Amino acid sequence: MEKRRWLVFVVFTWMFVFSAGRELKIKHKDHGPIYNHTLATILVRYASTVYLSDLTELFTWTCSRCDGLIKDFEMIELVVDIQHCLQAFVGVAQDPNAIIIAFRGTQEHSIQNWVEDLFWKQLDLDYPGMPDAMVHHGFFNAYHNTTIRPGILNAIARAKEFYGDIRIIVTGHSMGGAMASFCALDLRVNQKERNVQVMTFGQPRIGNAAFASYFSELVPNTIRVTNEHDMVPHLPPYYTYFPQKTYHHFPREVWLYNVGVESLVYEVEKICDDSGEDPTCSRSVSGNSISDHLVYFGVELMAKTWRRCRIVMGPGVVEYSRTDLGGNFVLSRDLATPVLKLNALSEAGAKPL
Template sequence: MEQKAWLIFVIFTCLIASSCGRELKVDHKHKLPVYNHTLATILVEYASAVYISDLTELFTWTCERCNGLTKGFEVIELVVDIENCLQAFVGVAKDLNAVVIAFRGTQEHSIQNWVEDLFWKQLDLNYPGMPDAMVHHGFYTAYHNTTIRHGILHAVKEAKEFYGDLDIMVTGHSMGGAMASFCALDLVVNHEAKSVQVMTFGQPRIGNAAFASFYAKLVPNTIRVTNDHDIVPHLPPYYYYFPQKTYHHFPREVWLYSLGLGSLVYRVEKVCDGSGEDPTCSRSVTGNSIMDHLNYYGVDLMCQEWRSCRIVMDPRVAEYGKTDHKGNFILSRAPAMRVRSNEGEVKASA
């Protein structure tokens, strides 16, 4: 019995030893995306606005967060999946000459439970058409098997038919970043979309190294922004000693962190390598902060007040909606259409 236990220990030790130095690398033989600070500060405002629960203000783009660098944005479709507490919008940003798609992340009041759950998540779904690629079932399902996907695709089609062949920019924070990534891949692979750009904030890992390589090849213009000790980009955990089985980020990461020089503190924006798991970026520190997860570039990425999945909406704006038997609904309008609310007429584009 003692010999058997010793043999098991030796085999296990050998397996660990043999995996050392064999960390899987993401195949990135294509040109890596160039980080644009100005674009990041614009897209983070869209990622913040999608947290607004007052759908009248969001649909008419009159909310407190619907200003600044995103002023004049035209929402074409606002999708709310009540059943799964998901929210996203699609619209046109004329200053960017692009369709912008934004996904809401996990609400801050439930993020602790969500983080704890992610520690134990396993790769549990084969991604269609990608040999050996595995992904997180929950993140994949949140985009592919809910009201969200149908609404997003319909709105993108409407926007392009009206405005022509615009670029597509997809963004989201936290779980919204995971959904944004699956959305971008869906647009490229299944809908032959051209010029798709992705920028996410505080995104978790969503697949293995094989998936990350396919993703990097198909959606090369992707930036994942991480912030200081934000815990979520460290989840689900990356196991160096089991490269075949572990989750793996796709490139390219930009790590925001503070550098103290005496009494002065500088904010650094480090553009990381093309591995997706650059050991000198966010992986160089412990991911132990939820506060670092909720604010990027000085912008809050959370709800203004806790409403669970309840929403607020003007009855006149509700006239633009369609609801299914589960209570999920889509607010939709033709591009450039005017919207009426109790405050009066609001033009679709400023």
């Protein structure tokens, strides 16, 4: 028995060294972005909170998912596009010292239906100003042609005026990751922002190889975290024999997976190569799991229910809202308003809209 335990220990140690050695070998190969585990575990919480339908708790930052982040974050603007079932927020965090932008993922009736639909999506839009670059029009339009973009840009301008020229970090899960990527590119290209960082979770492909090349050059500080057999990063499909005509991920992927023998399990965070389609990372597995898509670092990334676009808002936050003719609205905080006053509003209760 003792001999068997020793054998298990040796095998496990060998697997650990082999995995870690490969990661260290490529980590600084091309001077790409440096992956920060602590930052990832913080940002995944923001990607989770943006799924909340109780806008009073979210806007006042009193939600249960906000635990551990409450003292470090001040909400500035919460944007809700009712017509397209989209949601995002902008705020400022003390740790990391940055403007945080978070986009909500898909809110379809069934995530299974959304995944099946995504399998058949074709490249169908030329990205402006980038020859040969093509993208998924649905993801592009979700950011560029809804009320989300103007709300985000307005909040960033106000935040910079109040807090100074601090960096911007954009995050999101699933479809929210796709929107986060288009937002980051917009900030770099059209808004001339210099310090933009991206970290997404379970993000699908959004463009072809030409687009991925432009993106990696313009927004180099980008990390896509993928988990085990999460199926969404495999979609829309990548066809090996048509690399220029098919969807293609941009770098840098960090793939989370477990290795182990018997009761010994080691969680690997593998930093992949700069191709965007490293065959030794998530592409090395089948990508057939929805459950792996919905939990990252032990944090749930989904709404409590899959009912389409149900939101709840208390009367105390109505005075902070602006609504357009389509029923879309923004909850916007005067940056001089004490956060404690906003938190007190959450005690007034909420009602479904």
